[in-house]
Amino acid sequence: MLSTTDGLVLRVMDREDNDKFLTVLTPDRGQISVIAKGARSVHSKLLPLVQPYTYANFEIYEKNGSLGWLRGGSVIEPFYGVRNDLDNLSLAAYLAEVGMDVTGEGEPGVEILRLLLNSLYALASGLRPAWQIKGTFELRVAGFSGFMPDLEGCAECGRTVSDPMYLDVMNGHLLCAECVRMAGRVRRTEMEMEDAGEMTLLLPMSSSVTAACRYVLSARTERMFAFSLEKSERDCFSAVCENYLLHHLERGFDSLNFYKSLSQTSVTAPNRKSKTEQN
Ligand SMILES: [Zn+2]
Structure with missing residues (x-):
C-alpha cells in the first residue's frame, strides 16, 4: 500500500546495502520507521528527503506493520540554517532526541511535532537565541x-x-x-539525597524567571518565544527548564552533553548519566 504523510526526520542511520534507516515523526501516527533504499548514494533521488531535521511529505510503501519503504516525496522545509552551524546542529540533535524519547509509534505526535518545527524554524532562521529555544x-x-x-x-x-x-x-x-x-528547608540548587531514594530539589527563581516560565507554559506555540529576559537571568531560566525536564524524564542525553561541551552556556545541572552510558 502506498501512502503519503508529512513528517520530520528525527534520526537517520546508515544501513547495509547502501540504505538508510529513518525515524520520522508524523502528526497522526507518531514515529514511523522508514527504509530509504540506496539513499547512501550521492546519486539517489531520495537524498534531500533523508537529511536529519528535514520536514517533508513522504511517499511510503508499506507491506505490513510500522516499517515502510521510502518511494519519494517533496521537501517542505529543509531547515538549512540548522545544518550550517555546529552549535545549531548539536542543539537540533538534542531537540530531536528528546522528541524521540517522548513520542512513540502509533501515538499522535502533533503537539511535539509542532513544538519541534517551531523550535527548528527559530533556530534555523536565527530569529531567537539558543538559550531561549532550548529552555522553552x-x-x-x-x-x-x-x-x-x-x-x-x-x-x-x-x-x-516572592x-x-x-x-x-x-x-x-x-x-x-x-x-x-x-519549614527550615535548606536552600540549595543541587540534588539533595534526604534518605535512600528520596530526592528534594528546590530551584530558586527570580520573579522575572518565574514570569517567563509561566508565559512559556501558557502561550500558544506560535507565540511561545515572545518573551525576553535580562542576560543575568538567562542561566537561571536554562537551569530550571533543563533540570525540570531531565528529572521527570529520569534520563540524560548524549546529544545534550555534546551540545554543552560546545556551548558556553553554563547550566547548573547535576551530572547525570545518559541511558546509553548506564547500559
Ligand atoms: Zn508560601
Missing part, C-alpha cells in the same frame, strides 16, 4: 508529557509573588521564600 522547548515538552508544573503560586500559602520563588522540581509546584524559610 524543554519546559513545554515536560508539560505535554504529563509533567505540567503548577506555577500559579506557592503550594503552601498561595502567594503568587523573590525568589522556589520550584520544587519533583513535586512540580512552587514554594515561596517565606514557606521555605519557615
